[in-house]
Amino acid sequence: MNHQDPLKKSRLGLGGILLVSGGVLVGSGAFLLPDLGRLAGSAQMAPLPDPRATTATDGATTDPADAELRRGSAAGPSDDARPLVPVYWLGGDDGDERLFREYLATPEESAGDPIADAVRLMTSGRPLDPDYHSSWRAASGISSSVSTKNVITLDISSDAFAQRLDEEQARLALQQLVYTATAAASDAGLIAGGEASSVVVLVDGAADRRAFGSVDLGGEWTRDAATLAPLWIIDPQEGTRTDPGSLTVHGIGPASEEELAWRIDRSIDGSAEGGTELYRDGSVAIARQDGAPGAYSFPVTLPPGRYEITVSVPSDDGDSADSKTVVVG
Numbered sequence: 533m534n535h536q537d538p539l540k541k542s543r544l545g546l547g548g549i550l551l552v553s554g555g556v557l558v559g560s561g562a563f564l565l566p567d568l569g570r571l572a573g574s575a576q577m578a579p580l581p582d583p584r585a586t587t588a589t590d591g592a593t594t595d596p597a598d599a600e601l602r603r604g605s606a607a608g609p610s611d612d613a614r615p616l617v618p619v620y621w622l623g624g625d626d627g628d629e630r631l632f633r634e635y636l637a638t639p640e641e642s643a644g645d646p647i648a649d650a651v652r653l654m655t656s657g658r659p660l661d662p663d664y665h666s667s668w669r670a671a672s673g674i675s676s677s678v679s680t681k682n683v684i685t686l687d688i689s690s691d692a693f694a695q696r697l698d699e700e701q702a703r704l705a706l707q708q709l710v711y712t713a714t715a716a717a718s719d720a721g722l723i724a725g726g727e728a729s730s731v732v733v734l735v736d737g738a739a740d741r742r743a744f745g746s747v748d749l750g751g752e753w754t755r756d757a758a759t760l761a762p763l764w765i766i767d768p769q770e771g772t773r774t775d776p777g778s779l780t781v782h783g784i785g786p787a788s789e790e791e792l793a794w795r796i797d798r799s800i801d802g803s804a805e806g807g808t809e810l811y812r813d814g815s816v817a818i819a820r821q822d823g824a825p826g827a828y829s830f831p832v833t834l835p836p837g838r839y840e841i842t843v844s845v846p847s848d849d850g851d852s853a854d855s856k857t858v859v860v861g
Contacts, residue, residue, distance in 0.1 A: 614638045617650040618715040619657065620708050621664035623761065625852055629704060630761035631711055632854075634660050634769055647676040647684060650716035654708065655692045661770035661856065667705040667744075669694040673736075676713070682727045683752060684713050687734040690741075697744040706743060707759040709733070714755060730754045762786040762825065763845055764854040772858045776836050779858070782829035785818040785845060786852070792818060792828060792845045799838035804857070808840060836861025 616635040623632045636657060638649050656670035671692035677685045686709070697705060710731045717723045730752035735741035740750040766783040768774070785792050795813035800806050811834075818826035828843070837860055844853035 614640070614642075615646075617646055617653065618712065618719055619650055619653045619659075620711040620715070621654075621659045621661075621666055622704065622708060623661070623664045623764075623854075625761045625763070629701075631704075631708055631759050632661070632664055632761050632764050633711070633715070633766070634664070636660070645676055646720040647678075647686070647713050647716045647722070648674045650712050651676070651686060651688070651709065654712045655688075659770075663855075666708065667695055667697060667701060668692050668708075678717060678722050682723050682729040683732060684717055684729060685732045685734065686713055687737055690736050693735065693743050695744060697746055699746045702744040702747040704759055706733070706747065706749075706753060707756055710753050710755055711760075728754070760825070761854075763792065763843065763852045765841060765843055765856045768841070768856055768858050770856050772856070774858060774860055776834065776860050778831050778833050779860075780829060780831045781841055781843075782827065783843065783854070784825040785828050785843070787818065787820050787824075787826040789818050789826070789845045791815045792843050794830065794841070794843045796832060796834070797840045797842070799840075802838050804838070811839065834858075834860045 614637040617638055618633055619636050620631045620633050622629050624630075636653050638646070639652060639657075642649050651674050652671060654666060655668040655674075659665065669692055671689050673687070673689035674692075675687045679685070713731050714723070714729045717729060723729050731754075732739075732752055733741075733743070733749045735743070735749065740748065743749050763785050764783050765781060768779065768781065781794070793813070793815050796811045797808040798811040799808055812832060814830070816828045816830040818828050820826050838857065839860065840855055840857050842853055842855040844851040846852075
């Protein structure tokens, strides 16, 4: 994993911050700045497909410009009355830990700051997929701001950093924060289009603090593409319920591979506790995209039942894989 220099830039200084939202958790508010467009990702990473853009029946491949996309019926479990925000989690990938993304419902007590909402869910929420987790502890206070130079400043209470981590683990946790904050800002249209974004982290309002007992927080933090999982299912999300018929599975895969294998196992008795049997399997090509991970998409027709969808590619030590459970009917 890269260490400090590739991921951090010198601080602009607090004078470079245009507006700071006030309050903690429910009291924080994001400010829209004049003439801001949308950014599809940071300079370090092209955007990922957005599960909110497709339905369970359209069979179309998702446009990678996720900042321009809208939620569809295949977004996974959520409260339809509340908008969704992107949250990144840690998960296992071929023996290593990498970042995976989900879209979760905004907290009920949201004050309208999508960046703080996403970071709050990252520190205190629960992933839909039980294979994912977080190294953060619940933050009692979070506020955010965005400067005219696309620098996101996050002020997070010290209780979020309560767990002691070694340097590698701490840097991965900070990348989880950077990916979540920049994705939420892009998704909400708070980042100027075509420009790179970065994150400055304050702890209880103070700069240059030490995170998790092992990493200094000085400077600006940017996305490190090496921390992103090379393979995962973006849509459907874990626990999706859909009507019988055609379901499109799509996600990202290693651009170095030509294709990935997939299989769908069906629950024998329709429950999570019972056994499973193979329903269908196959392979799908991985489409290379300029400046982005490879993408894949394939349609399947599923009758009523409970299914586990698994995708995998061979690696030096075995298989890199991801799986999602869906319920049809």
